[in-house]
Amino acid sequence: MPHRYPVREIARQAGVSEATVDRVLHRRSGVREGTVLQVEQAIADLDRQRTQLRLSGRQFMIDLVMETPRQFSRLVREALELELPGLRPAVIRARYHLNETWETDDLIAKLDAIVRQGSHGVVLKAPDTPAVAEAIGRLTARRIPVITLVTDVPMSTRVAYVGMDNRAAGATAGYLMCQWLRHVDADVLVMTSSEMFRGEEEREMGFRAAMRTYDPDRKVIVVTDSDGLDETCGPLTTRTLREHPGVAAVYSIGGGNKGIVAAFGREDRTCEAFIGHDLGDANRALLRSGHLTAVLHHDLRADMRAVAQTVMGFHGALPGDHRPRASGIQIITPHNVPED
Incomplete structure (x- = not known):
């Protein structure tokens, strides 16, 4: 039976003896069918929890670089900070680089500064220009994933776009x-x-x-x-x-x-x-x-959750492909305004 765990860990998870686990793993006789299922379930449980074990103690630093009106950057910041506690046991910290208007040279200088100082990921809302695409390429070369938010730079090496269609x-x-x-x-x-x-x-x-x-x-x-x-x-x-x-x-x-x-x-x-x-x-x-x-x-908290999962997946802390889907488009009228 394929597995990647010590016999002692499986026995503890299944609530049976190590000898019983050994017999089940080597398909020896003399073990009740219910006990075999118990051991198999224990291995499946360990597989599911392995993600959390892998995340335990992991810390990620991400940088939000956005050219956007202050009202929207505040919404993004609030959404991210509301999502962060739910990402435990991983710990994600954020640095914010937010301007309502940004000269292109200054924006590129900020992205290049992140290349030098390092980061686990950059969340970027910026114009779709060749200079921005080239800066994204320099981040990618240093294994710093870039996720574009609400507006894309498609002809770049960004790893994902997060936001509505x-x-x-x-x-x-x-x-x-x-x-x-x-x-x-x-x-x-x-x-x-x-x-x-x-x-x-x-x-x-x-x-x-x-x-x-x-x-x-x-x-x-x-x-x-x-x-x-x-x-x-x-x-x-x-x-x-x-x-x-x-x-x-x-x-x-x-x-x-x-x-x-x-x-x-x-x-x-x-x-x-x-x-x-x-x-x-x-x-x-x-x-x-x-x-x-x-x-x-669109649900910015869901967007921030997708950002975090993309960053963790890129660095091998989450299994599988965490490519975000387009956010759902909600039509809000005076009669269905959600609570703050």
Whole structure:
């Protein structure tokens, strides 16, 4: 009977003598069938627990490197820290490198600093550029796995992408928008934070594809480079409303929704439908006040769990392939806002 454990350990697990275990392992006669099953079950139990034995005392240091509005980075940080206790007996610690805007040279310098100091893994939300892909390659060469979060750098050596299917999310937003505006004459404003984020580009592509399918004559106006910040989105929205009198609906891909709402208010314009992303404090408040019609949300705690399992699997602390699946897309309305 194949096994990898000392006879004494199997006997302790099965609650029988070492001599009995020896007879079972060598398939000798004189052992009751129930006892044989007991020993087999003990070996199976040890196999399952072997993962935990392997994790015992293991410590992992991961680095979160993110260019994102503060509200989203806070959500990610909170989600990770809520998941960490459930990962025991492994211990995962995190270092945070979070900026709302990041010069490319400074971002690359931070990634190269991690190459020099070492890490068990990097969780990265960054633009999809050749320079970023090359920096990921340098991390990979030092056996530091990179997991991209919510926006991907697909032409790189990153080991996994964690987050929702962004094209499907955009298509979901497009489908909902078409349903809500079915009897409304309104142009749609699509606001993104940057053209360099692959995830936002895919959301916009999914949205446009759905609009072409369900409402091909609807006008869509895209405004980019808002950085996802209220102070930038407000003036950009104001300018767009003045230039396009027909705008009366919004799909906000990159954030800055308070600024967008404020601009509609200042211009005394009605927003018939407003779809955003992620459940930060601002979006929760805008949902409850009725300014946001719906938020497309995904379970960040599940994402952080997938990140941790990917890192541990990469370093041989978990058996099998821990390639993450795309996060489920949740449609949150004022009536089903989850508790904080």
